[in-house]
Amino acid sequence: xxxxxxxxxxxxxxxxxxxxxxxxxxxxxxxxxxxxxxxxxxxxxxxxxxxxxxxxxxxxxxxxxxxxxxxxxxxxxxxxxxxxxxxxxxxxxxxxxxxxxxxxxxxxxxxxxxxxxxxxxxxxxxxxxxxxxxxxxxxxxxxxxxxxxxxxxxxxxxxxxxxxxxxxxxxxx
Amino acid sequence: xxxxxxxxxxxxxxxxxxxxxxxxxxxxxxxxxxxxxxxxxxxxxxxxxxxxxxxxxxxxxxxxxxxxxxxxxxxxxxxxxxxxxxxxxxxxxxxxxxxxxxxxxxxxxxxxxxxxxxxxxxxxxxxxxxxxxxxxxxxxxxxxxxxxxxxxxxxxxxxxxxxxxxxxxxxxx
Numbered sequence: 001x002x003x004x005x006x007x008x009x010x011x012x013x014x015x016x017x018x019x020x021x022x023x024x025x026x027x028x029x030x031x032x033x034x035x036x037x038x039x040x041x042x043x044x045x046x047x048x049x050x051x052x053x054x055x056x057x058x059x060x061x062x063x064x065x066x067x068x069x070x071x072x073x074x075x076x077x078x079x080x081x082x083x084x085x086x087x088x089x090x091x092x093x094x095x096x097x098x099x100x101x102x103x104x105x106x107x108x109x110x111x112x113x114x115x116x117x118x119x120x121x122x123x124x125x126x127x128x129x130x131x132x133x134x135x136x137x138x139x140x141x142x143x144x145x146x147x148x149x150x151x152x153x154x155x156x157x158x159x160x161x162x163x164x165x166x167x168x169x170x171x172x173x
Numbered sequence: 174x175x176x177x178x179x180x181x182x183x184x185x186x187x188x189x190x191x192x193x194x195x196x197x198x199x200x201x202x203x204x205x206x207x208x209x210x211x212x213x214x215x216x217x218x219x220x221x222x223x224x225x226x227x228x229x230x231x232x233x234x235x236x237x238x239x240x241x242x243x244x245x246x247x248x249x250x251x252x253x254x255x256x257x258x259x260x261x262x263x264x265x266x267x268x269x270x271x272x273x274x275x276x277x278x279x280x281x282x283x284x285x286x287x288x289x290x291x292x293x294x295x296x297x298x299x300x301x302x303x304x305x306x307x308x309x310x311x312x313x314x315x316x317x318x319x320x321x322x323x324x325x326x327x328x329x330x331x332x333x334x335x336x337x338x339x340x341x342x343x344x345x346x
Contacts, residue, residue: 049218052225052235052266053274057281062225064237064345093225093345101226101341104333108230113345160277168274172237172266172286 033138034148038123040140041068044089048072051172054095062113063092065169070124075171081134082165086124092117118146122158122167133158133166206311207321211296213313214241217262221245224345227268235286236265238342243297254307254338259297261340265290291319295331295340306331306339 032039047066054062067075070085093113101110118141126134137154139146158166205212220239227235240248243258266286274283291314299307310327312319331339 046221048220049222049237049239049264051286052237053271053283053285054227054235054268055274055278055281055283057278062227062235064222064225066222091222091345095227098226098341100333101228104330104341105228105230108228110226110228112226112343113224116346157277161273168271168277170285172264173289 031143031145033136033140033145033151035151036123036129036132036136036138038121038136038138040119040138040143041087041089041121041123044068044087044121045091047089049172050075050088051169053169055092059092059117060095061092061117062095062111063090065090080165081126082124082167084124084126084134086122088122088167088169090120092119117141133162135166204316204318206309206313206318206324208324209296209302209305209309209311211294211309211311213292213311213316214260214262214294214296217241217260217294218264220260220262222345223248223261224342226342228265232265232290233268234265234290235268235284236263238263248344254299255297255340257297257299257307259295261295261342263293265292290314306335308339 030039044066047068050065050067050071052062052064054060066089068085068087070083071088073079074082074086093116095111096114098110098112101112102108118139120140121138123129123136123138124134125136129136132155135155135158137151137158139150139154145151155166158168161168203212217239220241223238223240223244225235225237227233239262241258241260243256244261246252247255247259266289268284269287271283271285274285275281291312293313294311296302296309296311297307298309302309305328308328308331310324310331312323312327318324328339331341334341
């Protein structure tokens with residue numbers, strides 16, 4: 001048993017260290033979002049990709065949706081509603097033209113992610129957030145939660161996606 | 174020791190299972206790219222996000238760059254040249270308008286990832302690929318490698334990015 005235990009230490013520790021090593025620049029923030037009381041989840045920048053998109057209007061951004069393991073497994077298994085513990089992160093960046101890419105690619109126009117805009121999260125907790133479809137919402141700008149007025153708009157905006165458990169984003173193949 | 178061992182089994186096994194469970198739909202393909210002999214790396218869809226972008230011209234796509242752990246660590250540490258073992262994946266999808274998002278967001282235009290276009294990889298092996306800056310290249314469409322003629326264009330196109338070790342993509346914050 002001692003040998004098995006040592007083996008387990010040897011095998012398990014690197015995996016555990018990788019899983020739990022804090023990455024300071026990607027740590028969660030301390031301040032919680034109004035209404036929902038959510039902080040930036042630690043390690044979200046390491047989560048797996050759900051999909052990408054962009055919005056033209058206020059920001060002209062490029063965006064990525066990342067999911068924690070609960071979210072990714074639910075997406076891949078087509079599990080609706082999403083189980084408690086699901087967290088979906090929306091990262092976004094100002095879209096900028098890449099002159100460098102355009103020179104190399106010549107006959108196309110290439111756009112890339114510039115500076116970050118804001119950061120959004122949806123967290124599933126069907127009891128805690130029963131009055132908003134089981135979801136808590138949060139938006140952070142420069143690491144600080146945005147206003148209560150803004151957070152009041154989250155759920156009404158997501159309501160039309162009720163058939164997909166209030167989530168608009170589909171998993172990209 | 175027995176109790177510690179049991180605890181380790183309890184703690185370690187779920188982590189190990191998550192790390193090593195094969196995901197059939199995301200397995201690597203069998204057929205190798207011409208010139209460079211690269212197959213689709215198993216598990217690439219689970220890799221971490223480097224950045225996002227889009228190209229307007231032939232495809233009007235949305236794209237994501239993912240990196241294996243060697244790639245992500247090198248990016249975050251600003252390590253140039255990238256170490257051997259680095260793999261960068263470029264996923265791309267046809268960009269489609271999301272009428273559903275537009276209805277919810279009202280005064281903006283939202284675009285999302287539609288069906289996949291093709292899949293590209295850069296693999297760093299400074300000895301094996303010495304004549305092409307240490308990089309092997311591969312492009313796959315519907316899981317099959319594209320032509321030799323196409324693969325001859327990869328390195329010349331990447332040459333202008335010599336100062337960043339032939340990699341155009343920057344890490345998105």
